[in-house]
Each structure stands twice: as structure tokens, then as C-alpha cells.
Amino acid sequence: MTEILTVDGVTKVYGSGHTAVTALEHASLSLEQGEFVALLGPSGSGKTTLLSIIGGLLAPSTGTVSLGGIDVGALSAKQQTVFRAETVGFVFQSANLVPFLTARENLVLMNTLRRHKVPAAQARARADQLLDELGLADRAGNLPEQLSGGERQRVAIGRSLMNDPDLVLVDEPTAALDTTLGRQVVQLLAREIKERGKTGIMVTHDLRMVEYTDRYLEILDGHLQAATA
């Protein structure tokens, strides 16, 4: 197995002087291609900060993040934007779909954000295939408001995979769903990541979701502790 993600000694400090808050302290981890890992921890533990740094949304105060050979911490703001569009897939707490675009268009939109776009017909075909795998073939033409919460989150999963990313970052995907629906969504997510040989990190505070992942990491007060499921 090849190592795809390396986080080495990452610290994140917000503010400075008296008001400085250390959100993350000397966190290190590495992920191999195809791994799906859960990141567990209570709110305020630093898990969102770690996810943001890995995803190129925040720059670390010290330490390095390397994803597929790219030094994420060294990217400029513009490069970060391109990096996120092409290399990372995101699934947010609430699906955050574009409300005036259909499910299919929400997926196809991702292609327009890339620097190297695939032809429109090809993007459409890929969107339809993803929606089909997620059990949404007959909902492709629906607007988000016509979809249930679970369906919306499934569209968001499709969206995160649309640009064939190296890494999928998932932020509390079940926060807006009830337990049964949450399980279904995570199960589907795990299956998609596995079948496509993708690597994924899922932030959650729900221990029951860990069974769908290869292993889990715990984070507490900014300290990352590895644990094996």
C-alpha cells in the first residue's frame, strides 16, 4: 500500500499573546491509499481544525501536510482553491447543495470548478453514474428542496466524488440526520470510498459510525491519539 497522506507535527494556534488558543498540538498521522478513517472527538477538540488543515482550508502554524506529494501548507490562497477543487472532496454537515440547481447539476458544477475540465457530456455521464450508484437515479432532475435530508446528503457524497479526488473529507455527515438514516448514509459513503479505492477521513462524535471505517483516531484537547478499531 502506498502512503497518500502524511501529517507531520502540525500545530495550529489561533490568535497571539495572552489570547492565543492552541487548537491542535503536534498532530501527526499518515493514511494509506484506500483507507477510510474516523476522527473522533467531542466538540472543540480540534477535529475540525485538523480536517480544515488537511483540506487546504487553513494553514498550519507549524508542521507539514503532504497529500499525494503536494505540500498543502505551502500553497498560496489561489493554489489552495485549485487544490480543493481537484484533489479533495468535501461532504459537509448539512449537505449545502446549491438550492437552485438539480441534483445532477450540483454534481456537474464540480467539473466547472476544475482547471482541467472534462467535456460536458462526460461530466454529465459521470454525474448520472454516481447518482445511480447512490440510489438517486430517479432524483437526478430534482431540486434539493424536493429531496429528503438523507437524499440530499447522498447527493453531497456524489458531489465529493465527482472530480475523482485523492482524498474525501467528511464532516459529521450524520449531524442533520436521524440514526437510521445516518447509518445508511455512512454505509453508502464507506462503500463508495472502498469501491473506488479512495482515501477518506470522517469527522464524527458518534462512536457507532466507527464500524464502517478501517480504524479510528481520537482527538482530545488538540492532542491526536491513534487507536485501532
Add this chain to the structure above:
Amino acid sequence: MRLGLAELRRNRGRFASVTAALALIAFLVLILSAISDGLYFGATGALRSAPADAYAFSTDAKGSLVRSSLPAQAAAQLATAPGVRQATPLGVLLTTGAGPRGELDVAVLGSPDPRGAGVPGKLTEGRRPSSATESVADSVLRSRGVRVGSTVTVSGVSTQVVGLVSDASYQGQPTLYTSLATWREMRHAARPETRGDTSSVTAVALRLDPGVSASSVQVPAGVSVLTKDETINAIPGTAQQRSTLNAIIYTTLLVAALVVGLFFALLTLERRDLLASLKALGASTRLLGTGLFLQAVVATGVGVVVGAALARLLGLVIPEGVPILFRTQTLGVVAVLSILSGVLGAAFSLRRIARIDPATALGGTLQ
């Protein structure tokens, strides 16, 4: 797929409100512009349409055709001054006459030469006068029943209209171009106090040789020469009217910018979470900003089209005599300024979009 245009198409109802507001503003601006143009053109037509480059007045008249009076001798001197190609003496009389359908206001403009510098070069109908009792009239007088062949009488002095010209009103009164002799007769009849004066004229219209400026013409004492533009601006109230109406128009356009600005500021505020997650997904501020401007341009553009249609409809029912003039050029300027106002308004939200931190898309508020 353009995000901004997709939103316009799918959320038409939401943009309808701002477009309607912009349509009403464009309507207001266009009506104000049409009034401004109508007043301006009605006041200045006789001067603008004439081929003269400059006008000579008595200095104490301060550029007012109504107050000016020049002795015949001064007019003759001007004709031979270096740099002057053609000098046409003019007699001006703002008065009331009678036409086929009764009373009408006219500006009588007498000149000895029907092809002179003070008379519009192009007829829209009929021919030029061939005798001293014939005249050419502003085609506006058609609404009062005046046609080629009609007789117009001023204080008992008659003239036969043999041709029509367009855009030839002076101070809101349609012009009647007569011979100098007819003008003098009419003047004597309408203003008995002038009967002793049998030789003076009001002003002299000048055509200058190429490269000669109005100020360089050598003039007799007590005579000043103003360029055509200066003469137009010296018409009482014209410049003031125009600047007042323009001030109202520009203020209204500023309101348009504010309306667009507020609309997009609210939209951006409401879309904050969505914009943050789009940025997290890799949408650049540039892409989102382009969408914003596209929306502003389309909303303002549609507003202008609707507003122009409304203004034209109102133009159809406005009674004759109201000085209102719709010009394509003005419509173009208003359209461009409106769209600029829209873009300016939208620009305020650009900063807001740029400042949205994509990192806020993670974590959220749900726990």
C-alpha cells in the same frame, strides 16, 4: 453551466422584485430625460438647426436674442469682416399669431436671405420662399393646422407658408422664418413702440471661415460675438433647466445603485453558508463575483428594457404640446448609466464575497 445565470433562471421570482424596482427607476429617468430633451430641443431648435457658427449681438444683450438690437450699419460691417464667410442679419419676434385653426404662439425669425446662415439648411417639405411674403415654418405647427400653402397672420400682417423644417423651435415657440421685411412689418404691428426703428436688426448669424474662432472676429464697438453653443446656453433658463433635471436624473441613478447594492448585499448575506461551502469546494472569488456581476447586468438590463417600454407607452398618451422628446441617443446613455449603476451597486457585495472564509464551511453550527 453558469452559476449566476442558473440562479436568475430558476429564482426568477426573487429577482423580479429588484428588476421591477429598476424598471420603475429607468422609467422615471427616461421620462425626466425626455422632458429635459423636450425642453432643451424646444428652446434651442432654431439655433441648433441653423448652419451658423456664431451669432453677433449687441454687447448689452448678454447673448439674449430677445434683448439684442444691432444697427444696420453694424450688420453690414460684420459681413465684410475678415474671417466671416457669410453674415445674415436676423430679426426676432416672439409673439402670437393666427393660423388656420386660430391662435398660435410663434417665434418670427426674419432674414433677408432664405438660404442664409440663420435659416435651417434642410426642408422637410415644400420649397424655399421666393418672395418677401412667403415663409418657412417649424413642422411643429402642423399640429395647429399649418400646412404648405397655409397663411399665418401676425397682427394683421400675413405670410404664406411654402415650406416646413423640423426641430426649429425657439424658447418653446415654433419658428416662422420670414423675410426681413415681413418681420419688420409684423414687429411694427405687434409692438407699436418700435415703429420709429426702420433699419435695425436683432442679431447677425455668422458663418466663419475654417479655423476662425468666434472670439477672433473683428467687431464694431458695442457688438459681441458668441459661438453657437454659447448662444444656446445664453437662452434664458436653458442651462439651468438642464442642470437641474440632470441633477435629479443622476440622483435617481444613484438610488438605482443603492437598490441593486442592497438587494445583492441581502442576497449575499442570505447565501453566506452556501458561498462558504462553494468556496471550500474550490469555487474562486472570481467565479462567484463574475456570477454576481452577470446577475446585476441582466437584472438592470431587463429593468431598462421594461422601463423604456413603459416610458414609450406613456409617451403615446401624453397630450401634444407637452415638451417631451424620446431620443435613441438618450435611451442609450440612460441604459449604459443604469447598467453601470447596477454594477456599482453589486460591487459592494463583491468585497463581502471575497471576505467569506471557506474554512467556515466545516464545523458548522449543528451541534
